[in-house]
Amino acid sequence: MTLFPRAVNETTSRELRKTFRSPSEIFYPLIFFVLVLTMFPFSIPPVPGLFNSIASGILWTAALLAISLSLETLFKADYSSGALEVIHLSGANLVLVAIGKSLGHWIISGLPIALLAFPIGWALDLNFLTLWVLVITLMLGSATMSLTGSSISALTVGLRGGGFLLVMLSLPFFVPLLIFGSSAATNASLGIVPEAELYFLGGMFVLSLTVAPWATAHAIKIRLG
Amino acid sequence: MMMMMNLLHKYASLKNFYFLSVKLSRWLVLPFVFTLVYGLIGALWIAPQDYQQGESFRIMYVHVPSAWLSMFVYMNMFGAAILTLIWRVKLSEIVLRACAPLGAIFTFLALITGSIWGKPMWGTWWVWDARLTSELLLLFIYFGIIALFQAIEDRRMAAKACALMTVVGAVNIPIIHYSVQWWSTLHQGPTVSKIGTPSIHLDMLIPLIVMSVAFTLYFIIMCLARIRIGIREYDKNSTWVKNLVTSTLQKEHNQ
Amino acid sequence: MSKPILEVTNISLSRAQKLVVRDLSFSVSGGEILRLSGSNGSGKTTILRALAGLILPDNGKVARLEEKLGNITTSSNSVIYIAHRHGLEENLSPLENLNFLSQVCTPPPIRDGVSVLETLGLKTSMHVPTARLSAGQKQRISLARLLMFDAPLWLLDEPFTALDTSSKKQLESMIDAHLDRKGAVVLATHQRFNCKSHVLKHSLPMIP
Numbered sequence: 309m310t311l312f313p314r315a316v317n318e319t320t321s322r323e324l325r326k327t328f329r330s331p332s333e334i335f336y337p338l339i340f341f342v343l344v345l346t347m348f349p350f351s352i353p354p355v356p357g358l359f360n361s362i363a364s365g366i367l368w369t370a371a372l373l374a375i376s377l378s379l380e381t382l383f384k385a386d387y388s389s390g391a392l393e394v395i396h397l398s399g400a401n402l403v404l405v406a407i408g409k410s411l412g413h414w415i416i417s418g419l420p421i422a423l424l425a426f427p428i429g430w431a432l433d434l435n436f437l438t439l440w441v442l443v444i445t446l447m448l449g450s451a452t453m454s455l456t457g458s459s460i461s462a463l464t465v466g467l468r469g470g471g472f473l474l475v476m477l478s479l480p481f482f483v484p485l486l487i488f489g490s491s492a493a494t495n496a497s498l499g500i501v502p503e504a505e506l507y508f509l510g511g512m513f514v515l516s517l518t519v520a521p522w523a524t525a526h527a528i529k530i531r532l533g
Numbered sequence: 534m535m536m537m538m539n540l541l542h543k544y545a546s547l548k549n550f551y552f553l554s555v556k557l558s559r560w561l562v563l564p565f566v567f568t569l570v571y572g573l574i575g576a577l578w579i580a581p582q583d584y585q586q587g588e589s590f591r592i593m594y595v596h597v598p599s600a601w602l603s604m605f606v607y608m609n610m611f612g613a614a615i616l617t618l619i620w621r622v623k624l625s626e627i628v629l630r631a632c633a634p635l636g637a638i639f640t641f642l643a644l645i646t647g648s649i650w651g652k653p654m655w656g657t658w659w660v661w662d663a664r665l666t667s668e669l670l671l672l673f674i675y676f677g678i679i680a681l682f683q684a685i686e687d688r689r690m691a692a693k694a695c696a697l698m699t700v701v702g703a704v705n706i707p708i709i710h711y712s713v714q715w716w717s718t719l720h721q722g723p724t725v726s727k728i729g730t731p732s733i734h735l736d737m738l739i740p741l742i743v744m745s746v747a748f749t750l751y752f753i754i755m756c757l758a759r760i761r762i763g764i765r766e767y768d769k770n771s772t773w774v775k776n777l778v779t780s781t782l783q784k785e786h787n788q
Numbered sequence: 789m790s791k792p793i794l795e796v797t798n799i800s801l802s803r804a805q806k807l808v809v810r811d812l813s814f815s816v817s818g819g820e821i822l823r824l825s826g827s828n829g830s831g832k833t834t835i836l837r838a839l840a841g842l843i844l845p846d847n848g849k850v851a852r853l854e855e856k857l858g859n860i861t862t863s864s865n866s867v868i869y870i871a872h873r874h875g876l877e878e879n880l881s882p883l884e885n886l887n888f889l890s891q892v893c894t895p896p897p898i899r900d901g902v903s904v905l906e907t908l909g910l911k912t913s914m915h916v917p918t919a920r921l922s923a924g925q926k927q928r929i930s931l932a933r934l935l936m937f938d939a940p941l942w943l944l945d946e947p948f949t950a951l952d953t954s955s956k957k958q959l960e961s962m963i964d965a966h967l968d969r970k971g972a973v974v975l976a977t978h979q980r981f982n983c984k985s986h987v988l989k990h991s992l993p994m995i996p
């Protein structure tokens with residue numbers, strides 16, 4: 309992984325190592341994803357085939373909620389232990405730390421969820437193209453969420469009602485991802501290759517990659533001072 | 534140019550801006566009342582009945598200015614946010630905090646009037662049309678910024694955090710707007726709109742512009758009042774504020 | 789007379805709109821140690837954070853050697869601030885914590901984590917997850933940065949908390965050595981401690 313700067317590597321390794329030491333926490337985002345999915349059959353009318361026809365949208369919504377809720381953990385532990393302050397005071401490049409944290413968060417939440425969408429979609433009778441499109445859009449979209457979400461997570465770290473405030477602030481910004489992600493999957497289920505949607509999601513990812521880490525670094529400095 | 538810079542420097546001071554705003558507010562009241570009355574008369578009497586929608590289109594004269602102002606206020610907040618983040622100007626922190634609830638109110642008004650406009654035509658109080666859905670998301674963004682202000686105890690840290698949030702929002706709002714528009718074209722839903730029709734009669738257009746000006750003047754007057762409250766809070770330990778408070782209390786006591 | 793390492797001129801500090809420090813001035817030169825004393829809430833931590841560059845004073849000026857704290861720039865090159873909280877990630881071992889810092893901080897440290905932990909008497913607990921260590925051990929690890937980096941100014945917030953007698957003596961000798969090298973120390977503590985050099989005192993009043 310020498311294509312990333314050292315600080316990014318180190319931060320990502322730290323995040324991964326930290327999470328793998330409390331093994332149960334690895335599964336929380338995944339379990340929540342499936343839990344939300346399970347709520348829908350109970351709530352929508354039992355019309356045969358209805359659930360499967362809106363499955364892509366439901367999968368994307370459940371993924372969105374699971375990832376939004378897991379964003380809180382990005383900076384919480386480091387803020388309350390004072391590690392964030394130590395890292396800042398030691399002159400670390402906070403932009404690289406932000407990228408490392410987002411990458412670590414994506415590997416733990418977005419990536420597993422995207423991969424899990426494949427077998428789940430298969431069980432729900434989605435065709436092959438739809439399954440691939442789902443996985444790719446979820447990977448792109450969740451990476452964007454990890455990046456943009458890191459800025460908002462840094463801004464709201466340690467505040468009363470922090471988790472809820474974080475989700476409330478992030479969801480409006482995730483709506484475009486939801487729109488294009490689920491529309492791509494729906495089009496794929498009709499046999500159309502969703503080029504426009506994929507371009508858009510790619511564009512949003514690049515935008516967030518270039519803007520979010522700086523916003524996150526700035527947010528950390530604001531909250532520490 | 535130098536004169537402009539000197540002027541800006543002078544009124545960045547809280548005390549000078551305070552007294553300037555008192556004068557401004559007084560001067561703006563009459564234009565506000567005038568434009569409001571003229572706009573309402575134009576909207577309710579002079580503008581002819583619409584060919585398709587009859588009288589119910591007149592709600593547009595409140596809906597469109599509200600929607601326009603919900604964006605205008607956010608642009609103001611964006612300007613104040615930039616000043617706060619880069620130059621740490623105290624006045625812009627106060628402006629940011631003052632604008633947020635006003636922006637939320639205009640957004641809410643746009644939603645309510647949009648909903649009322651839709652009811653006679655489509656029978657439901659809510660349609661997922663592009664503009665209304667965008668306004669709804671904008672309302673949530675405003676709520677988020679207001680909540681962030683409340684959540685952080687230190688006033689200056691709260692202002693900086695909300696300034697960053699406003700800038701992040703400013704980058705995302707165009708994206709949200711166009712995404713929602715793209716999404717609504719898929720659904721071919723009904724639209725709550727009158728503008729964009731080939732020719733709009735001048736008798737319909739002029740009251741719309743006048744009402745927009747009236748709403749803007751209202752926003753400025755209300756915002757200045759909130760800014761004055763903020764200035765009094767920020768400078769509460771200084772002599773000029775203390776003198777101001779005691780002289781106001783004395784005037785009330787004497788009345 | 790050499791330029792002081794730290795010069796504070798008429799600073800006022802407030803936290804959450806409450807004035808905590810008013811018109812404070814002092815300077816600390818090489819080889820000097822300043823002790824901030826005062827009751828809880830008199831602003832000791834706030835002052836240390838302002839000296840570290842985390843917060844900007846409402847008025848006045850904080851100047852560290854060869855730089856003015858206008859824009860908040862912090863660097864392990866000029867100041868080490870040991871705060872109240874230990875700043876360690878609980879799931880990682882002390883060595884992993886220190887290695888991470890070595891890799892991300894600028895400029896790089898002068899000593900590596902292993903030798904520093906050995907000096908601090910933590911050789912056997914080097915690879916144990918920090919959560920399993922005692923408060924005193926965690927406090928000792930948080931002091932590791934003092935040995936890892938070379939900075940003229942040390943800002944210490946209650947550094948003797950939870951330390952046993954031998955660790956306390958070690959910290960006192962570390963401070964003495966730092967002062968001998970012409971470094972400066974600003975210290976906020978309730979506890980009595982021994983120091984070879986004369987300790988300048990500053991008592992902070994409570995502002996109602």
